[in-house]
Amino acid sequence: MRTTRLAVAAALAAAVAAGCGSPEPAARQSGSPSAASTPVKLTYWTWAPNMDKIVAVWNQAHPDIQVTVNKQASGDEAAAKFLTAARAGNPPDLMQAEYQHLPSFVAADAVADLKAETEPIRGEFSEGLWGLVTLGTDSVYAVPQDSGPMMLFYRKDLFDKYGIAVPKTWQEYAEAARRVREADPKAYLGTFSSKDPGSFAGLAQQAGAQWWSISGEAWKVSIDDAATTKVADYWGDLVKEGVIDDMPYFTPEWNKALNDGRLLTWPSAVWAPGVLETNAPKAKGKWAVAPLPQWSAGENVTGFWGGSSTAVAAGSKHKEAAAKFAAWLNTDPQAVDLLVKEAAVYPAATKGAAALTGAPGYFSNQPGFWRQASAIAQTARGFTFGPNVSTAYSVFKDAFDKAVQAKAPFSTALRTVQDAVVADMRKAGFTLAQ
């Protein structure tokens, strides 16, 4: 009597433990690779819109490998959820992984090495993007899907009204910021968001920052290097001077400022048209795009903000099938075309440029939008993310929040981030280069 009760309790406990990650473990395990009659079943966690439609095309053509899309909340939450599921032993087979989270997935041994499977498609991607999925090692941890080269979005109508030229250097951007304050005391040229470390990382990349790097068998962390300090103090000084606002992006307040024409620029990434379309519908057709201002005149470089890849979970029972799907999704001409049209991503594959026809609706008055975007994308600098980006980003938000509030130097906040990241890596046991 007692033993059966214990057995029931143990079975229940196991069921509870197994149930807390993904709801589909059973579906995944039911597929068997050896039997040709029963198709391999894969689950795919993604937050790209309309991905189920793209997957339906694959499922139609590949009856032996059936993929099920499991829609996720975007970004950080999905990353945390994936790591938890991987730790619990029931991850999805495929996962949309933002480039900055990939190293933490690799460090947690949660994603598979796809070196052999991706050999034939390597030539489809630029060196810079490929580096984001190899982390500078010999392994390949994901297939690049989309990228977010940064560019400057600006209110063409208001620039014309106030007689401001599109800034070519950050120096000119600062001067334009002062001009805007004089022309309209209620408006700002831009805002510094302490809540978006991804945006700051992109601006630092443009200046030549390299926050993490691998030298030999050790990590080198230099978040407070000269290039990043220069970027931090540039924005810190403008905020302190009061010529750049300090409201965070993606808040109702920010939406309102964009709609009312009280924010004249947004240094953002290629995916910005979608955001502007939803958040500032009133200003449609008034925005234009230009390359980011440069640190020295005559230069032509940019950084990445966002972008993601398709990774295969180390715990997947069908790695080969999953890798096949990941390669198809991100390099097959039909799939890339669908990614652009249905999921509205800026494809990572170089041949994706062919799929980019007609400007996004919000920029319908700029027929050359995609030509300009892909020209800018070519100028993006390479970057390596480290194994604890989420710690860095979390500390960044708190430290820069404080600096913005106290109008304190941003370089001090940057040092806080550097120290916290180094301490965190040391505590975990990573080998650090001095």
Next chain:
Amino acid sequence: MRSGERSSQTRAAASRHDTGRRGKAAPRGTVAPYLFLTPAVALFALFLALPIGYTVYLSLRRTKVSGLGLGRGARKEVFVGLDNYAAAVSDGELWAGWLRGLAYGAVVLSVMLGLALLFALLLDSARVRLARFSRIAIFLPYAVPGVVASLMWGFLYLPSTSPLPGVDFLAASTVLYSMANIAVWGGTGFNMLVLYTTLRAIPQSLYEAARIDGASELQIAVRVKIPILAPAIVLTTVFSIIATIQVFSEPTTLKPLTATISSTWSPLMKIYRDAFVTGDLYSAAATSIVVAGISLVLSFGFLRVVRNRAFGEA
């Protein structure tokens, strides 16, 4: 008076029944009681003891990385004893979070329970009009989920969308009160209802007696109703203490809107950040145990202090 009679009768009946049973049931009743206990014990073990045990287990461990931490076998779980606890207790952010939580709790407890008591007494007094409507109107915010309420208030607080543009509700000096306001708005109705229900259970004869003795409505409220309400007030206070220690959804929802709320604003937010943002389940487990311990001490400490006073000789 009548209810007192009835309860003493039942008690007598029950004790008679008890003594009658005890003699016969004792020799054979060894399995049945355990059988009846099984569901409760099983549920307790599965959903309380087991998770707590697992949390304690996690809190004594940590992953150790070697080299670059990339590739297979670069990371393994090791036993670290009380290291995580030492780190949790020595982290200034946790205690700063407690201080913020205490200040927030002091505001919420005093204003919310004060209002709840006031409303309950007003609704219970004979002269109030529109009692049913007011009761529902005050209770209604409790039905609004915390996250929705926080978002709604967040919009009202943001300078450009606020109806009071001159005031910065999310500045460093005001954010605590703005957050307390959300909790008060949402929680007053529930606590009022608990107190009001207790008031309705008081026999009218007590008030009649007080009136015959010449007490005014105010005197009845202060001298008769509040002392009788004391146990209910203690109950709502303990619930509210626990709720303020666990404050999470309001600051988490407001956080993206302002630079004044950090990711470790309240103790639970720090636990969430450690577990799900920076991916350190082990530290989060240790901090959870510390927070649970402190909230146990606080709520039972409060109960102990007020027990004699509130529950009389019991």
